[in-house]
Amino acid sequence: MYxxxxxxxxxxxxxxxxxxxxxxxxxVLVTDTFGGQSLVSTDIQNWVGTxxxxxxxxxxxxxxxxxxxxxxxxxxxxxxxSVGDExxxxxxxxxxxxxxxxRFLFIASGSRRKKLNVPGEHELDGKGxxxxxTCDAPLFKNKVVAVVGGGNSGLEAVxxxxxxxxxxxxxxxxxSVKGDPVxxxxxKKSDKLAVIFNAQTSEILGDKLVKGLKYKDRQSxxxxxxALEGVFIEIGALPNSDFVKHLVELNKxxxxxxxxxxxxxxxxxxxxxxxxxxxxxxxxxxxxGDAVKGILNIYEELGKN
Amino acid sequence: MANVTIxxxxxxxxxxxxxxxxxxxxxxxxxxNVAEDEKAREEMVxxxxxxxxxxxxxxxxxxxxxxxxxxxxxxxxx
Numbered sequence: 114m115y116x117x118x119x120x121x122x123x124x125x126x127x128x129x130x131x132x133x134x135x136x137x138x139x140x141v142l143v144t145d146t147f148g149g150q151s152l153v154s155t156d157i158q159n160w161v162g163t164x165x166x167x168x169x170x171x172x173x174x175x176x177x178x179x180x181x182x183x184x185x186x187x188x189x190x191x192x193x194x195s196v197g198d199e200x201x202x203x204x205x206x207x208x209x210x211x212x213x214x215x216r217f218l219f220i221a222s223g224s225r226r227k228k229l230n231v232p233g234e235h236e237l238d239g240k241g242x243x244x245x246x247t248c249d250a251p252l253f254k255n256k257v258v259a260v261v262g263g264g265n266s267g268l269e270a271v272x273x274x275x276x277x278x279x280x281x282x283x284x285x286x287x288x289s290v291k292g293d294p295v296x297x298x299x300x301k302k303s304d305k306l307a308v309i310f311n312a313q314t315s316e317i318l319g320d321k322l323v324k325g326l327k328y329k330d331r332q333s334x335x336x337x338x339x340a341l342e343g344v345f346i347e348i349g350a351l352p353n354s355d356f357v358k359h360l361v362e363l364n365k366x367x368x369x370x371x372x373x374x375x376x377x378x379x380x381x382x383x384x385x386x387x388x389x390x391x392x393x394x395x396x397x398x399x400x401x402g403d404a405v406k407g408i409l410n411i412y413e414e415l416g417k418n
Numbered sequence: 419m420a421n422v423t424i425x426x427x428x429x430x431x432x433x434x435x436x437x438x439x440x441x442x443x444x445x446x447x448x449x450x451n452v453a454e455d456e457k458a459r460e461e462m463v464x465x466x467x468x469x470x471x472x473x474x475x476x477x478x479x480x481x482x483x484x485x486x487x488x489x490x491x492x493x494x495x496x
Contacts, residue, residue, distance in 0.1 A: 239468035251453030
């Protein structure tokens with residue numbers, strides 16, 4: 114049995130692993146991959162101590178630092194599927210069929226892409242509907258595309274598509290862009306970009322491949338149609354908290370509610386950090402810092418028992 | 419030795435992860451950059467019936483995305 118089981122390989126999980134190892138807490142870390150959601154980022158310029166790094170390289174740096182710790186067990190290429198509470202220990206089951214036992218739980222499982230949930234989205238996934246602009250933008254060379262969502266990730270998707278697509282519609286649900294003004298100023302200069310505000314995407318059209326998109330103009334109530342071949346969906350994230358929802362308090366967004374001094378959840382043996390928690394700002398540096406807080410608090414608790 | 423082809427774009431992280439995985443496990447592969455090579459792009463769409471990268475062809479078996487478990491099985495990697 115472990116004293117601590119850490120879930121997640123982003124900055125939060127890895128920082129927790131490093132601090133737990135240095136405090137000689139008997140731990141295991143379970144993750145699918147290293148790097149968290151920044152993995153697909155081409156250039157991260159705000160990871161403190163590093164002027165510029167790709168998400169791929171950040172993931173490698175995190176993994177290397179973690180694996181350099183003695184007595185740190187790492188299970189990668191796997192995911193936690195269920196958690197049962199036995200009162201003094203947790204029984205954790207993984208996708209690959211492993212069963213692990215631990216006294217305490219540290220959740221840094223991050224969040225995943227939100228889907229539109231409109232007709233055509235699922236059917237045309239990969240057939241013009243895309244969720245990774247850094248990966249798939251070059252495949253839309255000389256094609257008309259739409260980006261749904263005017264937050265930071267939506268604006269960055271437009272930036273990724275500008276060198277390739279012939280025209281880009283940016284569809285935003287509200288009446289203003291929510292992403293950073295610096296990014297918006299930069300992409301707005303291109304005459305390839307057309308921004309459509311108050312647009313509620315209602316259907317993605319196509320048979321074998323995407324042919325168009327329907328949206329409702331929320332001001333006029335009118336339904337309009339765009340002819341295009343690609344739709345990039347960038348409408349935010351959902352916390353990966355399903356597997357512990359029976360054990361800890363969640364807020365209305367599904368985020369795990371924590372005490373921001375200690376990162377402790379409503380459960381006396383569960384801590385949470387990063388995008389899965391109700392932290393106000395979702396940032397790599399904050400996830401790492403909050404994880405340090407959480408581990409130091411766990412170390413204190415272990416000393417008491 | 420299996421015949422392995424991977425269709426990639428230069429900025430695609432999952433492509434890099436798949437290539438890393440091949441290198442670590444001593445798998446030789448052919449890489450086709452579909453951002454540049456239009457013939458390869460058509461071939462990829464034809465094989466996978468979709469537009470996302472990476473697409474990996476192992477002796478005719480097609481994988482979309484970096485599916486470590488699936489690739490391990492196809493390549494008999496422990």
